[in-house]
Amino acid sequence: MSSTIQTKFSRRSFLRTSSLASGGMLIGFNFFTACKDTVKMPVDISKLDYNDFNAFIKISKEGMVTLFSPNPEIGQGVKTSMPMIIAEELDVAWENVNVVQGILDTQNYVRQVAGGSQSIRFGWDALRQTGAFARQMLVNAAAAKWGVDASECTAKQGVITNAKGETLGYGDVVDEAAALEAERAAKRKALIESLAEGEQPPAETIELKDPKDYTLIGTDVGNVDIDKIITGKPLFGLDYKAEGMVYASVLRPPAFGQVLESYDDTEAKAMPGVIDVIKIGEKAKAMLEKEQIDWTAKLAPSEKVVVIAENSWAAIKAKKTIKALWSDGSPLESTKAHDKILMDLLDGKDFTNLRKDGDVKKAFKQADKVVERTYESPFLPHNCMEPMNFYANVTDSKIHLVGPVQTPASAASTVANLLGRDEKDIRLEMTRMGGGFGRRLYGDFVYEAAEISDKIRRPVKMFSTREDDMTTGVYRPAIKYRIAASIKDGEITGYHLKEAAVGGNMYGLIPNFFPAGALDNYQVDVAKYDSNITTGAWRAPYTNFLSYAEQSFLDELAEDMGKDPVQMRLDMLEKVKGTTDDRIQYSAERLQDVLKLAVEKSGYRTPKDGVFQGVCAYYCHNTHVAEVADVVMKNNRPVIQKITVAVDCGIVINPLGAKNQIEGGAIDGVGHSMYGDFGFENGMPTANNYDKYRLIRMNETPIVETHFVKNTLSPTGLGEPTLPPAGAAVAIAMKKATGNRMYKQPFATNMASKPILG
Template structure:
């Protein structure tokens, strides 16, 4: 099965990245096409004994047959360090147990999009990674055929062993030197999915042994000779700047090396890069340098800093009023407008309008923010957990007045990211501190630092209005009002775009000094709940079946020539029908209340059904049935981990997640005051994949957004009450359980 996808690796790029190294074939792939590779399986041989040069994104085949794949992109827990090498190994036709993976460093010459974000790794790398493996296999087989004096078509290969018609065999390692000298083919035949031996089979996370045994792997584990630790005294709230400080007590504490301030270089950077300016404070900060993290933390508490208000300090109540005023006003950016919604509403027999509200949310990664920097005259050495290494390296170069080639950045595995590690303010801090103290240093945040001086999911309100004429949905108007949504990220071309003749999407934003940014499944993480809850209520008003309303709307999109539409009505219809079947929709016994949603985001179609029961007078989410169409599933185990994690995260934050502000400061700064879902509250997640041969799509984010809507609709079925505000646990309607349910 050959591919005509535009992401196929070019012959020139393939040749440019192919060479002899250490007696082995080195095959590179451009990550503009191969978006994000990653893998690590323990080899049977000692790789330290092999004579390898420095590589980037390459397949390395040693003369003993060992295969190594460098992973150039950040591993954030999404599993691409396992699944992407599986793709190469499949087409290369080697045994997965013989594959070893190493984490690459930042290399902007050989790689592009070294990014962890958007659930795009497998999707964008699919064709190039397959081509890489298949072309290497072709060259190895050709080398063996030449040695035997036979035609390559007479040879077969399996698990890295080439066999000719006479039954003779050669391992990849035996012909790798000869293969490296051959011309790279223009096109090679790719495997058909029915012939896959690695993809579609469960593979253990390649880092699992290190994770479970506590071996150095994460940013907090990173150490370097002479390294010191830094803890930063930050403004007490958004809107404050440093006036003065007293460090006399701190300097006398055990292990304290120095106390310095930073901020000047950051301010110059912010002037150069306005796109980064809303993600980091421009105020001076006090930094304690110590021999250990704990000593730095304790001395930080002894710093007596004086601050003054620089900009107005904001509170949740103000945001609530401002967002409501935006929805009521006319200052919108129209993102899509089909037909004439105003006229359609004027002619409608029925009109339904509802407003939905969501709060700020912190990311709360398990591993607090941290980063290592060592700024010297020769180079700037950076290391740690970061989702956007190239962006941060460029910013550091700007801030320090260095060439980007001077920046050497190593990526560690991340203990969570969810968008928080896209921005890398901690990278900037570490670099400025090291430049000032002339020592290698690691900045480490406390949990309080992370929550009080974070980059949060923005607070948003959605207002949705629908018009019905002669029993048909004829008008749909979606309005967004958000804090700091200057990019207008609301999605205008997802369902029900194209399904309603008169359709309009508008967005408005309020600029706040509270830093906000991407949070897992940006925008859709709340929008899915609002829209899908609205569709259920709309169906009730129209007195039609909830599922049938969605299916009928999809019929309007089939055969569309509108290239703006991003979802497939046929694939959406399939996940809906399979979810109805697998969840037992409408057939559950009394006392089990169900809520349905369907959603598309990150190129993946999902349908979810929540089962809610009443226990001790309170509704409890017992189960989520999740149907996913993500195309070919490369690693089922990894896919299930992403799906289940996304669903539980979606349930937990819609039920409990909320961060409020008072006078520019979060009212919660640790887990004793911020509510997360608990293990006993996590529902059973039952997952089903739609089997097809479509190119793989995203999985790290698509199952989170629908979860809140499924739960909201199930809670309506259980209590009779609609919920219009997250978190649900704060809604008084949640506990208004019908008497018959309490008795039952």
């Protein structure tokens, strides 16, 4: 059965339609949409003009459909999955679809952001409406051409058929459809403009497909950029080039807390290929001190030296010759000091309460036993495959920005404030990104590029090296969790979770995820230390470590009480069913379902000889996930052999792309839990490249087996939710294999001094 959706439009939000000069129909929507990249087309689509619009569908007389994608693509696959949604409702053959990356357009789109695994979730309804509206326009045009009622016509795979069996292709009626829709849109616009402020026009309705009738959604579709990626076509920010472009390499403070005093650039300026050496940061520093600019991630206050050169290699070499003098503007912090600071915070009383159910103190006093554990995690860098970079060309009339950023609107707004320009002067184009993981949420590299270009008044590519990225970036906060639980008559009666973080955000620790709601006495408190070391979002913010701490703790409680850890979780979730607490964000039923599915598919109840299994069920980023880790012992060392993943993300748009995200997230979670270690000594990072920073290696990568809970619920994201449970599942399995519980990440480092199997 199809569904009918009412669509409401504000004064600025109405359907725009026009006829293309070359013949065709332009369909634009003033609400959030995002689509996909391109497959080979049977016509020369390069001759079409993509530069004047972005929020639309374009249909040519040949029946080709072009979808413009406004959202950033960071490898999460939205350039494939989001247009699939439009194409499904439009009912057009996938081989006739082409997608072009749109530019930043705050007039026509909201949330042009890649972050939080929210693109599919936020775009689902709007994207379906986009395709369905277009399909209905075309059907109406064909019906008018035949002189029949539109209800007598159907559309399928780009072909409209009437009751007599006569057919017309979409390309055959695009002009008529454009004319009809232009008339309707004009009337709609006039109606909206005639309304009083705050008054809403009558809702329009549109028929959407029933999920059982989907022919494209739910099928495997390859990444639309894959051919270009593997053949090295220019897709990424580092690939972008423009006529007259120069290169800029930035010398930043070597330690967090230092400021530039002076520098000698004599040798650098004399080197071949070097154009100039300049200083930036004065304007940003002044604006920051006056609180006139929100400079994300604290990367702006210090002044910096910039080498401008004809090529990147010349810029890198010259930067190494600059003799800079840095003074200590604030304390130069070290990991050892942070450890003590965080422990003092946990022992102190200066906390902010995020949730308090019942009376934890009373439950603890009345308990037969209180179990308390502390879990520790280090800072972590993002280490995107493509280091930070951006192109900028600032002139008197415009500011042209091109590159990889997860938050283009925020970046453009900050550049406008920084340079004292109107945002309308800015044209920001997005490229594909070689990884984001939260690092490219922070647009410091965009601001630097814009400030450099503004100063030299030339088109410039600001680029970072791997060492720049690792030592002057944004880091996952170092965090310690202390969890205590009271046990009375063999049941958990109280639960108290405390967080102490270096530079964390007070809202970061999630107080309303499981086990919230499952316990009568439950309390969550947080404290933070404001550091001059830059911290920010890192893939699956906070939950990336919180899941391991809480789920490991629950497993230990089950062992202490002599309970089956799976059944204990199922029983706790049973208590949440039917809750009227609207703070609870997860579904107890859905979390139970993924847990049962993971247990079934992994053979958890009947493990093979020599296989030790750990199970974790977790909810984050609107998706329910359970994972079972298989660990075996080889040469007295634990080896992670397999991860079985069960996922409930609602309707799966593109199973192939979904599995890629699930597998990547699980492996990333395993790798960083096992090996990720990073710290600071006197304000300086302890590693600047992969010779000192350990990542998971190919021969250490476990098999990841994915299973979906099948339903027709609205889809949710997959870029992050499978990472957090992985560390917990591995830690629990390793306890069974080695007899040792892990309380500190990374596991490989911290188990080195522990006896393994005696």
